[in-house]
Amino acid sequence: MSSEMPDGGPLKRRGLILILSSPSGAGKTSISRSLLGEENKSDNSIHLSVSVTTRKRRPSEVDGVHYNFVSTRQFESMRDHDDLLEWAEVHGNYYGTPREPVEAALQAGKDVLFDIDWQGTRQVLEKMRADTVAVFVLPPTAAEQRARLERRAEDDSDVIARRLSNARDEITHWTEYDYVLVNTDLDESVAKARAILNAERCRRERLVDLPDFIAALDRDLAAETG
Numbered sequence: 001m002s003s004e005m006p007d008g009g010p011l012k013r014r015g016l017i018l019i020l021s022s023p024s025g026a027g028k029t030s031i032s033r034s035l036l037g038e039e040n041k042s043d044n045s046i047h048l049s050v051s052v053t054t055r056k057r058r059p060s061e062v063d064g065v066h067y068n069f070v071s072t073r074q075f076e077s078m079r080d081h082d083d084l085l086e087w088a089e090v091h092g093n094y095y096g097t098p099r100e101p102v103e104a105a106l107q108a109g110k111d112v113l114f115d116i117d118w119q120g121t122r123q124v125l126e127k128m129r130a131d132t133v134a135v136f137v138l139p140p141t142a143a144e145q146r147a148r149l150e151r152r153a154e155d156d157s158d159v160i161a162r163r164l165s166n167a168r169d170e171i172t173h174w175t176e177y178d179y180v181l182v183n184t185d186l187d188e189s190v191a192k193a194r195a196i197l198n199a200e201r202c203r204r205e206r207l208v209d210l211p212d213f214i215a216a217l218d219r220d221l222a223a224e225t226g
């Protein structure tokens with residue numbers, strides 16, 4: 001369940017799951033793409049969990065990269081074979097996280113980024129609380145949220161209206177998250193998300209070798225001090 005710290009330090013640690021959730025248009029996809037881009041420039045990498053969804057692909061999306069786009073029948077088959085770590089119906093479509101790649105990554109000490117809603121977050125927290133860090137992203141104002149959805153220009157106006165009205169229910173789940181980011185300035189939000197990730201990587205519970213490391217340090221100190 002561990003590997004060398006990717007930053008080259010001597011401590012081994014378990015991988016973690018970083019969840020980003022938000023009402024549509026708050027900016028979680030932008031934050032996660034930025035985080036993934038930056039991370040992958042270094043060894044200190046985090047990988048996106050690619051969800052399966054029955055939603056229609058947006059023009060900017062690539063099948064297999066941003067989502068695996070599947071039919072309802074394919075989705076239901078995965079769900080019924082317990083191939084999904086969590087799943088939910090959101091804005092009238094199914095979304096789910098394939099289980100196997102996540103389990104493999106964590107076992108290898110790698111971190112995984114989830115862009116999932118509050119229903120999925122709840123399921124992951126129930127199953128894997130110790131490995132999971134949940135971050136909720138909010139828009140600064142409702143008017144800005146609408147403006148972002150309109151500027152994104154990838155959804156029809158009825159889809160945008162549905163997403164805005166669903167936001168009222170979604171934001172009631174803020175207490176179920178470990179951290180909250182109000183995404184006013186994108187660069188600042190990305191910096192905060194990175195800070196959360198870096199701090200969580202240092203949590204003592206994830207450092208599986210720590211007792212051995214401390215014991216070795218103590219032996220060296222004893223030798224140094226005679």
Ligand SMILES: Nc1nc2c(ncn2[C@@H]2O[C@H](COP(=O)(O)OP(=O)(O)O)[C@@H](O)[C@H]2O)c(=O)[nH]1
Nearest residue numbers: 024025051087088090095096097115116117120
């Ligand atoms: N539970 C769950 N939610 C997901 C998953 N993938 C995406 N979502 C959520 O589904 C919602 C809609 O996502 P999407 O259609 O990409 O629209 P967007 O939020 O406007 O970018 C968002 O809240 C996502 O976080 C998943 O695998 N599981």
Ligand SMILES: Nc1ncnc2c1ncn2[C@@H]1O[C@H](COP(=O)(O)OP(=O)(O)O)[C@@H](O)[C@H]1O
Nearest residue numbers: 024025026027028029030148152183184185186
């Ligand atoms: N801090 C920000 N300031 C201004 N525009 C933003 C900011 N964050 C994201 N956006 C823009 O808002 C739109 C919605 O962002 P997106 O990341 O797709 O949101 P979500 O994934 O939460 O639905 C996109 O066009 C994106 O470029």
